[in-house]
Amino acid sequence: MAKQASSKPDVLDTATLARLSNLQLLAKTVVEGFILGLHKSPFRGFSVEFAEYRPYVAGDDIKHIDWKVYAKSDKHYLKLFEEETNLASHVIVDASASMAYGSGELTKFQYASRMAACLAYFMMGQRDATGLVVFDTGIREILPPRLRPTHLQHIINVLQNCEPGGETDLEVPLHAAAESIKKRGLVVLISDLLGEVDALQGALQHLKFGGHDVIVFQVLDPHEVDFPFDNLVEFTDLETGAKLRTSGRAAREEYMKEFQAHQEALRDICAGLKIDHVLFDTRMPLDMALAQYLYRRGRAG
Amino acid sequence: MNWLNPGLLVFAVLAVVPVILHFLLRERVQKVAFGAMRFLRKQTNQLLTRKRWLEWLLTALRCAAVLLLAFAFARPFFADREASADANAKPITVVMLDVSRSMSFGSRFSDAQKAAKEAISAAGPGRTLRLITFSDTGRINLTDVDTAGEALAVIEKAAPTPYGTDLLEALDRVFAGLAGQAAGGEVHLISDVPAAALAVNREIRPLPKGFRLKVHSVAGESKADGAVVTCGANAVEARAEERNVQIAARVMNYGAARESTVKLLVNGKEIDARKTSLPADGETTLTLTGSVKEVGEYACQVKLEGVRPVLKDDDVFHFVLRVVQNIRVAVLDGAPSADSTRDAAFYIVEALNAGDNSPYRAKAYTTLPDLREADVVVLAGVGKLSADEAKRLDAFVKEGNGLLVTLAPETPIDDFNASIGQVAPAKLRLLKNADETRFLVASDLKHPWVRGVTGENRGDLSNVRVRGAWELKDSQEASVILRFDDGRPALIEKPLGKGATLLFAAPTDRRAGDFPLRAIYVPFIRECLHLLSQRAGASGSLGLGDGLALRPSSVLTSPSGKETAARGSEPLEATLDESGVYRMREGEHLALYAVNGAPGEADLAAASADDVERRFNPLQDAKIRLTDSGYERVLAPEEKLKNEQRANIGWWLLAALIPLTIGELFLARYVGKT
Numbered sequence: 011m012a013k014q015a016s017s018k019p020d021v022l023d024t025a026t027l028a029r030l031s032n033l034q035l036l037a038k039t040v041v042e043g044f045i046l047g048l049h050k051s052p053f054r055g056f057s058v059e060f061a062e063y064r065p066y067v068a069g070d071d072i073k074h075i076d077w078k079v080y081a082k083s084d085k086h087y088l089k090l091f092e093e094e095t096n097l098a099s100h101v102i103v104d105a106s107a108s109m110a111y112g113s114g115e116l117t118k119f120q121y122a123s124r125m126a127a128c129l130a131y132f133m134m135g136q137r138d139a140t141g142l143v144v145f146d147t148g149i150r151e152i153l154p155p156r157l158r159p160t161h162l163q164h165i166i167n168v169l170q171n172c173e174p175g176g177e178t179d180l181e182v183p184l185h186a187a188a189e190s191i192k193k194r195g196l197v198v199l200i201s202d203l204l205g206e207v208d209a210l211q212g213a214l215q216h217l218k219f220g221g222h223d224v225i226v227f228q229v230l231d232p233h234e235v236d237f238p239f240d241n242l243v244e245f246t247d248l249e250t251g252a253k254l255r256t257s258g259r260a261a262r263e264e265y266m267k268e269f270q271a272h273q274e275a276l277r278d279i280c281a282g283l284k285i286d287h288v289l290f291d292t293r294m295p296l297d298m299a300l301a302q303y304l305y306r307r308g309r310a311g
Numbered sequence: 312m313n314w315l316n317p318g319l320l321v322f323a324v325l326a327v328v329p330v331i332l333h334f335l336l337r338e339r340v341q342k343v344a345f346g347a348m349r350f351l352r353k354q355t356n357q358l359l360t361r362k363r364w365l366e367w368l369l370t371a372l373r374c375a376a377v378l379l380l381a382f383a384f385a386r387p388f389f390a391d392r393e394a395s396a397d398a399n400a401k402p403i404t405v406v407m408l409d410v411s412r413s414m415s416f417g418s419r420f421s422d423a424q425k426a427a428k429e430a431i432s433a434a435g436p437g438r439t440l441r442l443i444t445f446s447d448t449g450r451i452n453l454t455d456v457d458t459a460g461e462a463l464a465v466i467e468k469a470a471p472t473p474y475g476t477d478l479l480e481a482l483d484r485v486f487a488g489l490a491g492q493a494a495g496g497e498v499h500l501i502s503d504v505p506a507a508a509l510a511v512n513r514e515i516r517p518l519p520k521g522f523r524l525k526v527h528s529v530a531g532e533s534k535a536d537g538a539v540v541t542c543g544a545n546a547v548e549a550r551a552e553e554r555n556v557q558i559a560a561r562v563m564n565y566g567a568a569r570e571s572t573v574k575l576l577v578n579g580k581e582i583d584a585r586k587t588s589l590p591a592d593g594e595t596t597l598t599l600t601g602s603v604k605e606v607g608e609y610a611c612q613v614k615l616e617g618v619r620p621v622l623k624d625d626d627v628f629h630f631v632l633r634v635v636q637n638i639r640v641a642v643l644d645g646a647p648s649a650d651s652t653r654d655a656a657f658y659i660v661e662a663l664n665a666g667d668n669s670p671y672r673a674k675a676y677t678t679l680p681d682l683r684e685a686d687v688v689v690l691a692g693v694g695k696l697s698a699d700e701a702k703r704l705d706a707f708v709k710e711g712n713g714l715l716v717t718l719a720p721e722t723p724i725d726d727f728n729a730s731i732g733q734v735a736p737a738k739l740r741l742l743k744n745a746d747e748t749r750f751l752v753a754s755d756l757k758h759p760w761v762r763g764v765t766g767e768n769r770g771d772l773s774n775v776r777v778r779g780a781w782e783l784k785d786s787q788e789a790s791v792i793l794r795f796d797d798g799r800p801a802l803i804e805k806p807l808g809k810g811a812t813l814l815f816a817a818p819t820d821r822r823a824g825d826f827p828l829r830a831i832y833v834p835f836i837r838e839c840l841h842l843l844s845q846r847a848g849a850s851g852s853l854g855l856g857d858g859l860a861l862r863p864s865s866v867l868t869s870p871s872g873k874e875t876a877a878r879g880s881e882p883l884e885a886t887l888d889e890s891g892v893y894r895m896r897e898g899e900h901l902a903l904y905a906v907n908g909a910p911g912e913a914d915l916a917a918a919s920a921d922d923v924e925r926r927f928n929p930l931q932d933a934k935i936r937l938t939d940s941g942y943e944r945v946l947a948p949e950e951k952l953k954n955e956q957r958a959n960i961g962w963w964l965l966a967a968l969i970p971l972t973i974g975e976l977f978l979a980r981y982v983g984k985t
Contacts, residue, residue, distance in 0.1 A: 107346075108346035108347070109346070110344075110346070111344065111345060111346035111347075118346070202346060202347075204346060204347055204349060230347075231346070234345075234346060234347045239341070239343070241338045241339070241340075241341055242338045242339070242340045242341065242359060242362075243340065243341045243342075243343050244340050244341070244342045244343070245343050245344075245345040245348060245351060246342065246343070246344045246345065247345065247348040248344050248345065248346050248348075249346075249348075250348075252348070254348070254351055255340060255359045256351070256359055257359065257362055258341075259983075260362075261351060264350075264351075264353055265347075265350045265351055268349075268350035268351075268352075268353075269347070269350050272349075272350065
């Protein structure tokens with residue numbers, strides 16, 4: 011599915027995303043472009059609200075054949091219904107200072123905001139109630155899940171007005187979010203996860219304990235993944251302001267070792283909690299996030 | 312340090328290029344506001360500081376490489392120490408004035424004085440003057456003179472001496488004194504440059520750098536016109552029983568052929584005279600005989616008449632005739648025994664005294680007798696001497712007498728080495744395979760002892776068998792006459808003072824086998840004694856200027872009647888500066904010593920001054936050869952090597968670039984990683 015999504019039209023590439031500053035327009039563009047590429051929607055399902063008839067084709071389940079129509083027309087038609095769910099989705103976005111880093115056209119936070127907007131647009135298009143939580147050291151903004159058409163605008167407004175700042179603290183805000191989300195549903199965490207792994211483990215456990223299905227989208231800058239610095243570099247910590255002068259070449263090996271260990275620990279934690287962990291760098295197209303959501307939504311539905 | 316191509320040193324300024332490049336291409340610090348700082352928590356700022364230092368070290372290496380290249384192509388070499396020394400030092404002028412006997416011939420010495428004065432005058436006021444008068448070894452006198460006037464006064468007072476010429480020794484001493492003198496200068500050798508004095512096969516140190524040797528030969532064109540008479544030795548020994556004393560005289564004639572009479576005078580009384588024809592510029596020998604039967608010492612002369620001497624006193628040769636009854640041999644018996652088969656002294660005494668006409672008068676002793684009564688001492692199997700005996704024996708030999716040492720199987724090694732080892736030709740190491748029979752083999756067939764023993768109607772060494780052969784040590788200064796068949800020395804000889812010692816490393820009694828019973832035993836022992844007594848006789852040869860040690864309480868009277876007395880117990884050395892016969896009286900004992908001038912001084916043949924200058928001046932070995940490109944100087948091997956070493960400094964610098972470059976590459980790679 012990810013492969014399928016990654017071959018979408020150019021409108022989904024990061025350069026285009028970077029130019030679209032209107033999140034709603036961006037979300038609409040992304041999502042509709044994404045849907046156009048899909049096959050038959052699996053979400054026009056067999057629920058209680060009638061949608062339309064369609065001819066039976068080989069392979070369809072015969073239990074959905076409307077026998078009354080067959081009796082009248084001597085043709086096999088399937089009766090389709092508009093699916094209607096009460097799934098509550100929560101998008102949790104990290105707005106700590108470390109998310110302000112970006113070596114390319116988008117910072118991690120900008121990328122995360124666009125990802126969150128797309129997800130919200132898509133979720134609400136699927137008629138799922140969607141909520142938003144923005145946090146740094148604590149919860150900065152929280153919008154409970156709603157299905158009203160105006161709710162999407164609220165979400166986008168919050169994301170547009172939010173600026174990254176403060177140190178990353180995954181423990182306190184995620185525990186708070188877990189406490190505040192009463193109804194079971196799907197939780198999408200968008201963060202660089204550059205915090206203490208043990209703290210994250212506790213928070214994710216809390217969310218799972220609440221019965222939520224959790225997806226973790228880890229957003230990193232390509233320079234954080236590859237560490238391409240060769241020359242002398244003076245690094246300034248975005249969160250603490252501490253400075254470090256070192257040689258990029260000399261520091262790379264140690265950096266990559268620490269980074270891989272961190273990622274390994276994250277993967278282990280997520281695997282242990284049966285949580286999907288997907289790593290994004292800010293060069294990757296956003297429809298991959300949508301595809302991941304659809305996959306998990308399908309399982310949850 | 313000097314440079315062959317100093318202009319290329321300009322390129323040394325290129326050493327600043329790496330510094331400039333260092334600043335231009337220095338890595339700029341990239342400032343990054345980073346989010347994932349948690350993964351850099353192990354990095355520290357020290358890394359950057361270290362990198363900066365390494366970069367500077369790398370730059371320094373590159374600068375050094377550029378400098379080395381510039382220096383290498385500039386071809387550095389080290390200047391001579393002498394040349395780089397204080398340039399303010401005054402040049403030195405050395406005047407060497409020959410005052411040997413040959414300089415008294417004709418106008419040589421006045422010519423020499425004139426040449427010396429000219430050399431002093433030409434030196435000028437800005438030079439340090441040294442004036443050296445020399446004749447033979449030990450008579451080289453340095454006179455430090457402050458002014459030219461002083462030097463001229465010394466030269467004016469100088470006069471020829473009766474001594475010989477040792478030109479090489481004088482030059483060597485002068486060159487030694489000039490070593491390390493940075494100012495350089497000239498050495499004026501003013502001499503008749505006798506060819507005989509330069510013909511000696513002896514290496515002397517080279518003339519120091521910066522000095523030139525100028526030779527002023529005063530030999531002149533005038534040739535010697537006269538004759539010189541000499542004999543083989545200053546002391547001749549004869550036995551009273553022999554009716555005639557035979558003296559061989561050699562007369563060297565310089566000039567035209569002429570007739571002459573040679574006379575033999577004993578105590579001033581003519582006992583023989585021979586007329587002889589002297590060839591032109593040649594020599595002749597003749598034998599003078601006389602009959603002197605009384606035991607004692609006689610002052611004798613061989614006198615030349617009818618022809619004038621080349622130099623003063625060249626027509627007279629003095630010698631001492633010693634008429635002795637017999638050669639007195641004291642045989643010290645180390646182990647007296649009634650059993651003659653175990654008594655080594657028995658066989659030796661019998662061998663020496665055998666026959667009515669034996670020249671030896673041997674007597675066995677059990678303790679060391681008064682050695683004034685002996686000419687030769689034989690230690691027959693003696694293992695130990697008291698300190699006093701050893702001291703007396705040592706003095707006895709050094710005065711010009713002889714000592715024969717034979718060993719016994721029971722000779723104690725340590726006692727022998729401690730008491731007799733200093734006098735004997737060698738010390739004992741061990742008695743090896745005492746029961747093994749050994750042959751004797753001549754080591755030097757031309758040795759007088761070997762010729763005397765193995766001559767016609769004498770004996771055959773191959774018949775000799777001995778047992779109990781000793782292994783010797785510390786025999787480096789001894790010469791080997793006989794060896795055992797395993798190669799170890801058997802009979803060795805060593806000069807000691809004016810005398811000589813012999814050691815036979817095996818017993819001479821019956822325990823050695825049947826050796827004492829063999830016919831060769833008598834000539835074996837007698838030839839040993841003959842060798843030792845001959846050496847003793849030759850010790851009286853003295854020349855003008857030699858020293859003679861006076862025994863305590865003795866008086867030495869010169870030919871002119873001047874007396875020198877050794878007072879008390881302190882010995883005294885007198886210089887023999889008159890030709891003639893000296894008399895030394897010690898109580899009742901009277902000893903005569905004949906002194907003659909150096910006969911070589913009469914040989915007036917001179918070497919070429921140019922040859923001498925070429926021989927001693929620096930670059931003496933340089934030769935000119937013709938090549939395709941013209942004349943080229945062929946350097947002496949030492950100079951060539953030195954030049955090559957100088958040129959090699961540049962190559963060494965280039966060689967140093969290799970490790971420097973390797974180090975630079977490694978460091979650059981390391982710095983690139985950091």
